[in-house]
Amino acid sequence: MIRDERLSWKEVRDQIRAGILNRTYAPGDKLPRDADIAETLGCARSTVQRAMRDLSDAGLVERKRKGGTHVRTDPVTRATLDIPITRREVEKRGGVYGYQLIDQSLGVIPHEVARKFEQTETTEMMRVQALHLADHKPHIFEDRWICTDTVPEILNVDLSRESANEWLVRNKPYTRFDLRFYAISADAEIAECLKIERGSPLLVIERTTWIGTAAITLVKAYTAPGYEILTSN
Amino acid sequence: MIRDERLSWKEVRDQIRAGILNRTYAPGDKLPRDADIAETLGCARSTVQRAMRDLSDAGLVERKRKGGTHVRTDPVTRATLDIPITRREVEKRGGVYGYQLIDQSLGVIPHEVARKFEQTETTEMMRVQALHLADHKPHIFEDRWICTDTVPEILNVDLSRESANEWLVRNKPYTRFDLRFYAISADAEIAECLKIERGSPLLVIERTTWIGTAAITLVKAYTAPGYEILTSN
DNA sequence: ATATTTAATATGTAGCTACATAATTAAGTC
DNA sequence: GACTTAATTATGTAGCTACATATTAAATAT
Structure with a gap:
C-alpha cells in the first residue's frame, strides 16, 4: 500500500x-x-x-x-466481452478441439453481405464453411466470406488443415471490427452440420473485420445449443 | 495538435x-x-x-x-457493450416506449436462480414479469427476481407504473454485475406475451446484479424475434 | 541441495509544472 | 439585435521526479 x-x-x-x-x-x-x-x-x-x-x-x-x-442521466450497463478464437475457448475448458472444413468456393456475395462490409466494390469473394468441434461433438458451425482482394494470399492456404480464423488472426490482423449477436432457428443445412434438430434455437455471433476501410472477412458463427456468452467482469 | x-x-x-x-x-x-x-x-x-x-x-x-x-499469444476480440435501459433504447431509435406489468408475486426462488446469485441465504424473493413495448408492439418480455432482503423498499413500489429496472437503477445502483447471452425457443407463456409463435428462436439477455456481495436482482430479458445486440466500436 | 533472504529491475502510481484544446461566455463590431 | 472575435475556464496531455510494488534473480544460510 x-x-x-x-x-x-x-x-x-x-x-x-x-x-x-x-x-x-x-x-x-x-x-x-x-x-x-x-x-x-x-x-x-x-x-x-x-x-x-x-x-x-x-x-x-x-x-x-x-x-x-x-x-450521466442515462445509465448504461457497460460490459467488456472477450471473444477468444474457438480453439482457445475449447482448450481452456479442458476440451479437445477439432476442426473440419466443409466447403470452400468462390462466389458472388449476397447483397446482405456487401451491405455489412459497408462499402466494397468487390463482388466475388471466397466462401468457407467449416465446423469446430469440442470433444468430438459439433460446437460451432461457421459460414464465412473472405475478401480475396484484401487477402489474396488466402487462395493458397490449405483451409482443411487450419481454420480460416486462425490463419487470419496470425496473418491479417484487423484494425476494426463489428460484432453482433442474435438468435435464429436452425435450418436444414445448419441442423445437419451441428447434428441437431431443425428449428433448434441458435445463438449467432456475427463478426465483420476490416483493415482500415478494406474488408477482410464476415463470419457467422452458429453456436451449438446451450452455448452462452459471458461478460468478463 | x-x-x-x-x-x-x-x-x-x-x-x-x-x-x-x-x-x-x-x-x-x-x-x-x-x-x-x-x-x-x-x-x-x-x-x-x-x-x-x-x-x-x-x-x-x-x-x-x-x-x-x-x-499476447492468444488474441481475443475484446468488445465493449452498452446495454441501455429499455426505455432509452426504444426512444433513441425514435420509437414509442410502452410498459406493462404482467405479474408480481412473492415466491421461493428456483435452485437455478439461487445458484446464479452465487451465495445468498434468501430463499423467498419477489418475482416480477413485465412486458416492454416498442411502438405498441411487444419488444422484450422480462422475468425478474428481486431480493427483498437487499431491497425491501421494492415491496412498496407500484410496479404497474414504473418498470422494476428503472426504479432499481435510480434507487439501488449495483456495484457488480454479470451478463450472459444465449438463445432459447419460445415456450407457450413467452410466445403468448410476445405475440409470436411457439418455438420461435429468441435471444435472451440475462443479468444478475449485486451491491457488494448482496444480491439485488436477476432478470431474464426475452427479446422479440429480430432483436440484435451490437458492439459500440 | 534446499530454503530463505536480499538485491535488482520493470511497471505502477502520486505529485508537480506547463501548456494544449475545446467549449462557453463576454466583449466588440457592424 | 445578430454576428464575429476575444477572453475565460475546465479538462486533456506531455514531461519530469520520486517512490511503491511485484517479481524475478542472485546471494546467503541451513
Whole structure:
C-alpha cells in the first residue's frame, strides 16, 4: 500500500462513485472541478483526473472541456466481452478441439453481405464453411466470406488443415471490427452440420473485420445449443 | 495538435501497435522496457506508459511488473457493450416506449436462480414479469427476481407504473454485475406475451446484479424475434 | 541441495509544472 | 439585435521526479 496519507486514484474514484451512488450527486448533476475535488480530498489534480477517466470509461460520468463533469442521466450497463478464437475457448475448458472444413468456393456475395462490409466494390469473394468441434461433438458451425482482394494470399492456404480464423488472426490482423449477436432457428443445412434438430434455437455471433476501410472477412458463427456468452467482469 | 516534435500517447500507441501488427513483435515476444521505447521515440516514459495501458486494456499486450511487456499469444476480440435501459433504447431509435406489468408475486426462488446469485441465504424473493413495448408492439418480455432482503423498499413500489429496472437503477445502483447471452425457443407463456409463435428462436439477455456481495436482482430479458445486440466500436 | 533472504529491475502510481484544446461566455463590431 | 472575435475556464496531455510494488534473480544460510 501507499503511504496512508496519500490517496490512490482508486480511492478517489471510489469516493466519487460513492457520492454518485448515494445521491450526493444525482444524475445530471455537475461535479466540482477536478482541482476543487483535489483540494478537498488533499491530493493532486492528476490523481483526480485518473479517477475521473476511469469513471468516464465505465460510463458513469461524462466529461467535457470547459463544460465540466456531469453524472450521466442515462445509465448504461457497460460490459467488456472477450471473444477468444474457438480453439482457445475449447482448450481452456479442458476440451479437445477439432476442426473440419466443409466447403470452400468462390462466389458472388449476397447483397446482405456487401451491405455489412459497408462499402466494397468487390463482388466475388471466397466462401468457407467449416465446423469446430469440442470433444468430438459439433460446437460451432461457421459460414464465412473472405475478401480475396484484401487477402489474396488466402487462395493458397490449405483451409482443411487450419481454420480460416486462425490463419487470419496470425496473418491479417484487423484494425476494426463489428460484432453482433442474435438468435435464429436452425435450418436444414445448419441442423445437419451441428447434428441437431431443425428449428433448434441458435445463438449467432456475427463478426465483420476490416483493415482500415478494406474488408477482410464476415463470419457467422452458429453456436451449438446451450452455448452462452459471458461478460468478463 | 500538439507541437510536432512532441509525440502524443496515441501516436506512441499506434507505433507500437503497428510494430505488433507487422510482426516486428510477434505474439509472445517481449517488448522493450517503457524507458527504452521512450528514449527511442524521444518522449517521456509516462507517455509510453499511457500508450501501453491502452494496448493492455485492449487486450493486445500483457504487462507485468519486472516481467515486462509481452505481446499476447492468444488474441481475443475484446468488445465493449452498452446495454441501455429499455426505455432509452426504444426512444433513441425514435420509437414509442410502452410498459406493462404482467405479474408480481412473492415466491421461493428456483435452485437455478439461487445458484446464479452465487451465495445468498434468501430463499423467498419477489418475482416480477413485465412486458416492454416498442411502438405498441411487444419488444422484450422480462422475468425478474428481486431480493427483498437487499431491497425491501421494492415491496412498496407500484410496479404497474414504473418498470422494476428503472426504479432499481435510480434507487439501488449495483456495484457488480454479470451478463450472459444465449438463445432459447419460445415456450407457450413467452410466445403468448410476445405475440409470436411457439418455438420461435429468441435471444435472451440475462443479468444478475449485486451491491457488494448482496444480491439485488436477476432478470431474464426475452427479446422479440429480430432483436440484435451490437458492439459500440 | 534446499530454503530463505536480499538485491535488482520493470511497471505502477502520486505529485508537480506547463501548456494544449475545446467549449462557453463576454466583449466588440457592424 | 445578430454576428464575429476575444477572453475565460475546465479538462486533456506531455514531461519530469520520486517512490511503491511485484517479481524475478542472485546471494546467503541451513
